[in-house]
Amino acid sequence: MANTLNIGIVAHIDAGKTTLTEHILFESGVIRTKGRVDHASTVTDDLAIERRRGITIKEKTVSFNWGSIKINLLDTPGHADFLCEVVRAFHVLDIAVLVISAKESVQPQTVAIYNLLKKIGLPVVIFINKLDRAGADVERVRKDIAALGIKHAMMRFAGESLSVEHWSNNAGYAEDNLLTLLEFDDDIIAGFESGESGHMVDDIIYKFTAENKIVPVFIGVALQGIGVKDLLDELVRIQRHVRILPQDAPASAIIYKINFNERRERKIYFRMYAGTIRVREKYGVAQKPDDFPEIQIKTLETVSGAKLAAADHVSAGEIGVLTNVDDLRVGDIIGVRCDGIRTVDAVKPIFSADVFPVKRMDKQRLLDALAEMNLEDGQLDFTIDDKSQITIKLFGEIQKEFIRTQLQDKYGIETEFSNTRTIFKETPVGTGRSGPGFLEFTVEPLPRGTGVSYEYNRGVGITGGLTKQMHAAVQESALASLIPSALIVADRGEGVPFRPGAQGWEVVDIRVIFDACNMPGGPRPSAGAFRGEAPWALKQAIQNAGTQVLEPIYYYQIVVHADFCGKTVSEIENHRGNVVSIEDSGAYVKLSGKLPARMYQEFLREFQPLTKNMGSFDTIRVEYEPYSGE
Ligand SMILES: Nc1nc2c(ncn2[C@@H]2O[C@H](COP(=O)(O)OP(=O)(O)OP(=O)(O)O)[C@@H](O)[C@H]2O)c(=O)[nH]1
Ligand SMILES: [Mg+2]
Numbered sequence: 001m002a003n004t005l006n007i008g009i010v011a012h013i014d015a016g017k018t019t020l021t022e023h024i025l026f027e028s029g030v031i032r033t034k035g036r037v038d039h040a041s042t043v044t045d046d047l048a049i050e051r052r053r054g055i056t057i058k059e060k061t062v063s064f065n066w067g068s069i070k071i072n073l074l075d076t077p078g079h080a081d082f083l084c085e086v087v088r089a090f091h092v093l094d095i096a097v098l099v100i101s102a103k104e105s106v107q108p109q110t111v112a113i114y115n116l117l118k119k120i121g122l123p124v125v126i127f128i129n130k131l132d133r134a135g136a137d138v139e140r141v142r143k144d145i146a147a148l149g150i151k152h153a154m155m156r157f158a159g160e161s162l163s164v165e166h167w168s169n170n171a172g173y174a175e176d177n178l179l180t181l182l183e184f185d186d187d188i189i190a191g192f193e194s195g196e197s198g199h200m201v202d203d204i205i206y207k208f209t210a211e212n213k214i215v216p217v218f219i220g221v222a223l224q225g226i227g228v229k230d231l232l233d234e235l236v237r238i239q240r241h242v243r244i245l246p247q248d249a250p251a252s253a254i255i256y257k258i259n260f261n262e263r264r265e266r267k268i269y270f271r272m273y274a275g276t277i278r279v280r281e282k283y284g285v286a287q288k289p290d291d292f293p294e295i296q297i298k299t300l301e302t303v304s305g306a307k308l309a310a311a312d313h314v315s316a317g318e319i320g321v322l323t324n325v326d327d328l329r330v331g332d333i334i335g336v337r338c339d340g341i342r343t344v345d346a347v348k349p350i351f352s353a354d355v356f357p358v359k360r361m362d363k364q365r366l367l368d369a370l371a372e373m374n375l376e377d378g379q380l381d382f383t384i385d386d387k388s389q390i391t392i393k394l395f396g397e398i399q400k401e402f403i404r405t406q407l408q409d410k411y412g413i414e415t416e417f418s419n420t421r422t423i424f425k426e427t428p429v430g431t432g433r434s435g436p437g438f439l440e441f442t443v444e445p446l447p448r449g450t451g452v453s454y455e456y457n458r459g460v461g462i463t464g465g466l467t468k469q470m471h472a473a474v475q476e477s478a479l480a481s482l483i484p485s486a487l488i489v490a491d492r493g494e495g496v497p498f499r500p501g502a503q504g505w506e507v508v509d510i511r512v513i514f515d516a517c518n519m520p521g522g523p524r525p526s527a528g529a530f531r532g533e534a535p536w537a538l539k540q541a542i543q544n545a546g547t548q549v550l551e552p553i554y555y556y557q558i559v560v561h562a563d564f565c566g567k568t569v570s571e572i573e574n575h576r577g578n579v580v581s582i583e584d585s586g587a588y589v590k591l592s593g594k595l596p597a598r599m600y601q602e603f604l605r606e607f608q609p610l611t612k613n614m615g616s617f618d619t620i621r622v623e624y625e626p627y628s629g630e
Contacts (some may be wrong), residue, residue, distance in 0.1 A: 004317040011099035012107035014127040028064035030305040040377035041549040044075040067236040081399040086151035086179035102136035106144035109620030152214040210241035245316035251275035251335035286333035350552040354418035369411040420600035426501035433547025440516040456514035481535030550624040552597040560615035575599035
């Protein structure tokens with residue numbers, strides 16, 4: 001990838017991501033005047049609701065040129081309800097720029113995002129922002145960065161290269177940095193002894209950053225543009241060490257975003273990992289069925305500043321955009337799958353709510369709008385039950401408000417939402433068998449968090465004489481039936497709402513074994529018959545096993561004034577939570593522990609007035625654990 005770098009600006013809410021992006025666009029000449037989040041005038045917060053609330057909700061991709069390279073930049077949201085958008089961006093990035101406010105330091109959402117970055121092994125550069133704010137404390141941030149588990153963070157100084165000569169003037173950090181580098185490369189000592197210039201050292205830093213071994217740390221003030229140029233200069237130097245992508249290989253690209261613009265055109269954003277995609281040519285889609293038609297590239301665009309520009313080809317490393325190609329989804333791979341493509345697990349919603357159109361005649365339009373929103377965000381899932389009630393899945397209250405506002409602003413549909421409910425799950429507590437019957441299953445519990453596994457008793461193929469298609473039909477139908485939906489199950493009547501678990505929730509952490517097939521007499525059953533029977537037989541096995549209900553638990557961090565500590569602890573305990581640690585930090589205390597997600601809103605109603613709105617509650621992660629009861 002000769003000349004492109006894809007960076008994502010990620011951070012906790014309000015860290016200054018959009019402000020940093022705006023300054024970068026200004027500094028690089030994309031825009032002539034700088035907007036401000038507080039004046040609702042930035043390029044990347046362009047939705048009406050983003051401007052009203054002063055927060056980013058949807059990831060935005062822009063680009064600029066710096067030095068000799070083109071940089072595509074993804075400005076992502078910081079609010080936990082929109083973590084999905086951040087995770088989608090991970091499909092695209094060469095480097096993540098993690099912004100941390102020098103005043104608020106590392107926040108729970110920083111931890112959540114960093115843990116995901118670590119999991120996928122993406123190179124990270126840190127920008128400590130808001131140095132101008134009263135209470136900014138770089139040393140504290142440095143300690144918190146170390147506590148994140150970043151062992152090899154290196155302070156980089158504004159306006160100067162980190163040369164050996166320079167280090168002597170910045171003894172404090174320089175010594176730390178040197179010690180860090182020595183862990184990697186003995187040649188550095190030789191470089192020092194021979195008095196060689198610091199460029200060699202710099203080069204090692206760039207290389208190790210690209211290899212995700214060290215994390216350079218910059219400091220600055222995004223609002224005033226201080227430190228931004230240094231960050232960009234260094235990104236250009238790091239880019240030289242980012243792995244070279246095969247240009248001559250078959251085309252390979254992953255779709256990371258679908259967005260309906262104001263003209264209702266479907267813009268499909270993809271990132272190339274190998275080869276080239278050209279206008280007027282045809283490409284397959286890697287994971288679609290064999291009969292999925294090739295897509296014909298009619299129009300092609302690249303990101304150019306704050307806009308899109310027509311292009312006749314898009315090559316490895318670049319981001320491209322297709323318009324109005326049906327049947328493509330986020331995560332689809334255009335062309336062939338290649339090694340460079342990262343797969344990232346999506347975060348899953350844990351709440352749901354019913355949606356009602358205020359005017360009954362809007363029902364179909366509401367369904368169409370939700371279908372469009374679901375294309376943009378695959379986790380925005382909705383179902384219609386047999387009483388035609390629409391239910392959507394949610395991450396939280398801010399997202400709920402966003403969906404309502406989007407339906408109103410973009411689609412002109414007024415809606416009402418029910419209260420938010422928690423999505424529970426179930427897991428078998430022992431071994432269970434179905435049958436005797438046409439299809440027979442055994443289920444067993446798996447350790448928490450492992451998901452679902454499927455296998456078949458090798459005898460099934462022989463005694464039952466099952467074809468490959470029949471096996472595929474059984475497996476697909478059995479696994480799909482573990483997730484509740486308004487399944488239309490053949491042979492058992494249409495539109496039967498199918499609830500898999502003994503108590504109607506999604507079943508997880510389960511091993512499904514297809515045990516036996518007892519072919520009925522008469523004509524050979526069709527693949528459809530297998531498909532129709534599998535969910536019922538599996539459900540019987542699950543019921544016989546018995547299940548335990550799981551609920552989502554927030555692992556939280558609360559910061560409150562020490563005066564409110566005692567009351568906060570009792571409120572947590574009143575709401576079936578616990579406090580596992582209390583840490584003093586000046587006048588404030590930091591509490592951490594668990595709280596059932598279903599108690600969160602109720603807890604907040606007590607917590608906010610109790611702390612005079614001065615306390616913060618953040619979630620570090622969510623885990624499904626046994627339901628603790630009413
Ligand atoms: N004093 C000061 N304020 C800043 C700086 N950078 C950003 N801000 C302010 O911090 C607030 C949040 O800035 P944003 O750029 O919207 O932060 P963000 O990280 O994009 O926030 P989300 O997208 O909602 O997660 C705004 O009021 C900015 O003006 C800075 O360097 N110094
Ligand atoms: Mg923002």
